[in-house]
Amino acid sequence: xxxxxxxxxxxxxxxxxxxxxxxxxxxxxxxxxxxxxxxxxxxxxxxxxxxxxxxxxxxxxxxxxxxxxxxxxxxxxxxxxxxxxxxxxxxxxxxxxxxxxxxxxxxxxxxxxxxxxxxxxxxxxxxxxxxxxx
Ligand code: CO
Numbered sequence: 001x002x003x004x005x006x007x008x009x010x011x012x013x014x015x016x017x018x019x020x021x022x023x024x025x026x027x028x029x030x031x032x033x034x035x036x037x038x039x040x041x042x043x044x045x046x047x048x049x050x051x052x053x054x055x056x057x058x059x060x061x062x063x064x065x066x067x068x069x070x071x072x073x074x075x076x077x078x079x080x081x082x083x084x085x086x087x088x089x090x091x092x093x094x095x096x097x098x099x100x101x102x103x104x105x106x107x108x109x110x111x112x113x114x115x116x117x118x119x120x121x122x123x124x125x126x127x128x129x130x131x132x133x134x
Contacts, residue, residue, distance in 0.1 A: 001090060002082035006112075006132050007045070007052035011065045012075035015042055015057030022046045022053070033057075036111055040064050043111050054081070054111065079118070080127055083134035087115045090131055099123045107133070 012018035015033060022028045022044075031045040040063040046053035056065055056078055068078055084090040087107050095101060100120035110116030110132055119129040 001093065002084055002131070003134065004083045005051050006081040006083050006130075006134065007054045008080055009054040009056055009078045009130070010075060011056045011068050011072070011078040013057075013069055013073060015044060015055060018055045018057075018075065019044045022055070028053075034111070035059055038108065039111070045111070078128060079130050081116075081130040081132050084131050085134070087117060087131055087133040091117055094119065 010018070019030055019033070023030045029047045031047070033042055033044050035042050037059065040058070040060050042057045042059045044055040044057075046055065058065055058069065065078060069075070091101055091105065091107070095105070100123055102118040102120060105117075107115035107117050110130070112132065115133045117131045119131065121128045
């Protein structure tokens with residue numbers, strides 16, 4: 001069912017510093033910073049030849065990554081994003097198998113303007129999984 005790895009997301013305490021690590025130290029191509037108010041984060045995308053890295057910084061008071069950053073003050077891998085051809089069909093199949101979809105179960109528009117859903121880490125080997133329709 002899942003296809004390509006769309007991105008690996010890394011939550012960071014300081015988005016500007018993290019962007020410089022990727023731009024300067026690692027010599028990667030980085031996007032401009034974008035605020036995603038609906039998701040409570042600011043994002044920067046790193047373009048790699050075979051996938052992307054999504055740097056996530058907190059945005060606002062109720063950022064969903066605040067707890068994660070409290071437990072991981074230096075930052076850390078936050079989620080993996082897999083592409084699926086039909087997000088509602090993927091959700092229905094996963095729910096049927098007992099997997100938990102976060103939020104109200106309806107896809108939201110993600111950072112790439114495409115519908116996304118998040119799946120409970122306890123059901124997926126301890127890893128928060130994002131599905132993106134591609
Ligand atoms: Co993501």
